[in-house]
Amino acid sequence: MSERDLLGPVDVVARSLLGCWVVADRPEGTVALRLTEVEAYSGSGIDPAAHSHRGPTPRAAIMFGPPGRLYVYFSYGVHWCANVVVGPDGHGEAVLMRAGEVVVGEELARARRPAARTPRDLAGGPARLTQALGIGRADLGTDLLHPSSSVRLHRGTPPSAVSAGPRVGISVATELPWRFWESDAPSVSGFRAGGKPRRKRPGQDGLP
Numbered sequence: 001m002s003e004r005d006l007l008g009p010v011d012v013v014a015r016s017l018l019g020c021w022v023v024a025d026r027p028e029g030t031v032a033l034r035l036t037e038v039e040a041y042s043g044s045g046i047d048p049a050a051h052s053h054r055g056p057t058p059r060a061a062i063m064f065g066p067p068g069r070l071y072v073y074f075s076y077g078v079h080w081c082a083n084v085v086v087g088p089d090g091h092g093e094a095v096l097m098r099a100g101e102v103v104v105g106e107e108l109a110r111a112r113r114p115a116a117r118t119p120r121d122l123a124g125g126p127a128r129l130t131q132a133l134g135i136g137r138a139d140l141g142t143d144l145l146h147p148s149s150s151v152r153l154h155r156g157t158p159p160s161a162v163s164a165g166p167r168v169g170i171s172v173a174t175e176l177p178w179r180f181w182e183s184d185a186p187s188v189s190g191f192r193a194g195g196k197p198r199r200k201r202p203g204q205d206g207l208p
Helices: 010-016 106-112 119-123 126-133
Strands: 021-026 029-041 070-075 079-086 093-104 151-154 162-165 179-182
Touching (some): 010 179, 021 093, 029 126, 070 126, 093 119, 106 126, 119 126
Antiparallel strands (some): 029 093, 079 093
């Protein structure tokens, strides 16, 4: 995969990431998963749910490029979320990795997620996905396209059927159908509608 693969309208790029592999090497071993659910976020001015909506703030600066970097943030003070920065430099776009199917290192992923009982429990949801891969703050800014990076993104086989709908866990820009998932994949979140308002105004934050 190259930077060119990550250029284009953010919703189109997000959909194209379904089926791609995310590989994370750690001292204890390697876990790889195949993406089955993603969400698009844009700093173009039409998406107030995106962290980049107010420009390149210290938190969101990495969303403005270059494409292929890993944007990691702590959501609601309880879990990590991981995003692929996409689009041309300066556009503030990223794709949240919401769910995946573990294809390499399942034993290690289960050790990190001991409560998991089903494929959805293992890496179904942004918090579970980062836990299964062992991704955290130290991975912020990782070049996902470099072959020597500890976390990498690889082109995979696209799903045969894709569904789209509102994003989860937000209360603004809920009309945008920017969540994409592999139809009927067991790892996909159980939510099918947009998020509900919270006491904290939610933005680019996924539910666990």
